[in-house]
Amino acid sequence: MSHETVWDDVIDEGTQDVLDPGVPASLDRAPDVLVIGGGVIGLSIAASCRQLGIERVTVLEGSVLGAGPSRRAGGILAPEVHAMLHPGPFVDLARAGLQRHREWSAAWDGATGLRDRDYLLVSDSEVPEALRRLAGAQALAPADARRREPELGPWPHVLLLQHQASVHPLRLILALARRAGSIATGVTVSAFDTSGNRVVRVRTSAGRVTPGAVVVATGEAPRWLLPLAQVQVKGHIVATTPASFRLRGIVASTIAALQLDDGRLVCGGTFDAGDRQPLVRDAAVARIRAEMTRLLPASAELEIDRAWCCFRPCTEDELPVIDRLPGLSNAWLSVAHFRTGLLLAPAAGHAVASWIRSGVRPAELAGLGLDRLAPARLAD
Numbered sequence: 464m465s466h467e468t469v470w471d472d473v474i475d476e477g478t479q480d481v482l483d484p485g486v487p488a489s490l491d492r493a494p495d496v497l498v499i500g501g502g503v504i505g506l507s508i509a510a511s512c513r514q515l516g517i518e519r520v521t522v523l524e525g526s527v528l529g530a531g532p533s534r535r536a537g538g539i540l541a542p543e544v545h546a547m548l549h550p551g552p553f554v555d556l557a558r559a560g561l562q563r564h565r566e567w568s569a570a571w572d573g574a575t576g577l578r579d580r581d582y583l584l585v586s587d588s589e590v591p592e593a594l595r596r597l598a599g600a601q602a603l604a605p606a607d608a609r610r611r612e613p614e615l616g617p618w619p620h621v622l623l624l625q626h627q628a629s630v631h632p633l634r635l636i637l638a639l640a641r642r643a644g645s646i647a648t649g650v651t652v653s654a655f656d657t658s659g660n661r662v663v664r665v666r667t668s669a670g671r672v673t674p675g676a677v678v679v680a681t682g683e684a685p686r687w688l689l690p691l692a693q694v695q696v697k698g699h700i701v702a703t704t705p706a707s708f709r710l711r712g713i714v715a716s717t718i719a720a721l722q723l724d725d726g727r728l729v730c731g732g733t734f735d736a737g738d739r740q741p742l743v744r745d746a747a748v749a750r751i752r753a754e755m756t757r758l759l760p761a762s763a764e765l766e767i768d769r770a771w772c773c774f775r776p777c778t779e780d781e782l783p784v785i786d787r788l789p790g791l792s793n794a795w796l797s798v799a800h801f802r803t804g805l806l807l808a809p810a811a812g813h814a815v816a817s818w819i820r821s822g823v824r825p826a827e828l829a830g831l832g833l834d835r836l837a838p839a840r841l842a843d
Contacts, residue, residue, distance in 0.1 A: 466743050468535055468771050469702045469729060470633040478633075481640050483527040483648045486669045491645040494521040496819060497665060497674035498643075499652050501526075503533035503636055504797050504804055505680035507812030509643035515816050520644030521674070523667060525651045529636040531682045533804050535773035537700050537732055539719055540564060540806045541582050541627040546598040547590070552829040553782060554597075556810050559827065561628060563809030567638070574638040576631025580721065581712035583608065585618035585758065600624050614708050614759045618716075627713065629721050632805060654687065660792045676793045676819050683776040684784070684798045691784065692836070693799055695774040697738045699747040700731030701755075703765035710759075718754050720762075728762060730755045732802070735772075743770045777801035778836070785811060786832040787824075795819065796833075 474482070496512050498505045501524025509520045524530070542557035549557075568577035584590075584600070585608075595602065600622040603611065608621035615621070640646060647669060655677070656664035665672045684691045705726030713721045720730040731751050738744065748770045756763045776799045778784060783801070788794040797815055800807060814825040 464767055465769050466771050467769060468700075469723065469727060469769055470534065470538075470631060473631075473633055473637075478637055481637055482529065484646055485649060486647045487645070489645070490647050490669075491519055491521045492670070493519075493673050494645065495519040495675040496521070496678065497672055497676070498522045498678045498680055499665075500524065500680035500682065501528040501640075501646065501648065502531045502680065502682060502804065503529065503632070503639065503808045504682075504800055504811065505678070506636060506639035506643050507808035508678050508680055508797065508815050510639045511809075511812040511816035512819065513642060513644055514813075515820050517816070517820060518644075521672065522643050522646045523650045523652060523672070524646070524648045527648050528640055528646070529633060532773040532775045533808075534632055534636060535700070535771055536632050536802075536805050537719060537721070537729055538629045538632050538805065539627070539713060539721060540630055541624065541713070542806060543598040543600065543624040543627060544582070544584065544715075545803065547594040547600075549782065550830055552827070553831070556814075556827050557803065557806050559810035560807045563813065564628065564630060567809060571638055575635040578629050580627055580629055581611075582624040582627040583612055583615065583712060583714045584622040584624060585615070585714065585716050586620045587618070589620050590622060595622060598622075598624060612711055612714060614710060614761050615714060616757055616760050629713065630805060635805070652685075655794070657791065660790060662791060662794045676795070678795045678797060678815060678819070679788070680797045682798060682800075684796060689788065689796065691778070691799070691833075693776050693778060695739075695776055696801065697735040697772055697774050698731065698802075699733045699735065699743065699751060699770065699772045700729060701748055701751050701767050702769040703728040703730070703762065704768050706762065706765055708761050714758050716754060716758055718751055718758075720755060720758055727768070728755070728759075728765065741772065741774070743772050747772075775801050780835070783807065783811070783831055784833060785815065785828050787818075789833065
């Protein structure tokens with residue numbers, strides 16, 4: 464069993480050069496915007512800045528592009544699931560994220576691997592009607608659910624969420640990287656030099672950069688920058704050998720499953736509380752297999768071909784932090800996106816880019832600022 468993701472199958476010599484360019488001699492060291500972090504959030508901010516006319520953008524990444532959870536995610540884009548879990552403004556941003564994913568896919572000739580899919584959410588107990596209404600979900604009788612998805616197991620409660628989607632995480636990262644400006648990998652950032660209320664220099668392992676504005680999009684906020692209370696939540700995902708059956712959409716219970724064009728199932732999204740080791744756990748893989756078989760009984764005949772894990776940074780309320788850094792007029796933060804980074808990235812990136820360009824905080828970022836956190840959590 465391989466521990467590489469299914470998404471890594473697209474890597475060849477050409478894509479590897481895009482993901483890991485090193486420090487090019489042509490790197491712009493005096494950009495209008497410096498983005499620290501080369502995951503899907505940072506790259507979306509960089510690409511959005513350029514779309515809004517900010518041409519000189521530099522991205523610095525400490526490893527390779529997409530080294531964190533955005534490259535190892537399951538690729539599901541389902542804002543209506545979050546409508547049953549999170550406040551309205553966040554859900555509006557998530558819906559806007561999916562809409563921008565569709566716009567990117569259309570503009571970039573499908574380069575991100577976007578697929579529209581319906582989403583069946585199954586459970587042993589009934590979801591309250593008030594939550595169903597928030598998501599625009601339709602309750603299906605078991606027979607109707609099986610007609611819509613013949614491979615589905617015998618679940619008593621099934622909700623249909625229409626017009627959701629999935630994306631190929633690595634193809635998305637590659638598409639963004641080609642539109643993100645000047646990129647350097649293997650570069651770490653150690654400090655900001657400030658004057659008054661502005662960042663005037665950024666100290667890096669590749670020398671100093673003097674940006675007009677800075678955005679920190681490093682997944683977890685660096686401790687040297689801001690002592691923000693965060694946790695890293697480990698999750699596992701598996702991929703099977705190709706199935707002879709075809710799923711018509713995404714199916715989910717406590718985990719989610721989708722099918723790739725070549726017939727393989729990608730399934731998982733666990734919450735492995737307390738596990739701090741970057742190792743694939745056989746017990747976690749076994750739990751996913753058991754639930755996958757419950758979701759899709761025919762999958763019991765498939766072999767687990769791949770299994771991988773990642774750590775997703777989050778705050779106590781599981782919402783990201785997108786805000787200007789305290790006391791600084793030209794520095795922003797977009798971190799702790801937990802399990803919604805892929806979904807939010809296009810809309811959140813556009814919002815941050817708009818904020819940088821206009822100086823006005825976009826209304827769509829309501830409720831995602833540092834001010835929602837208890838003061839004690841921002842103390843040293």
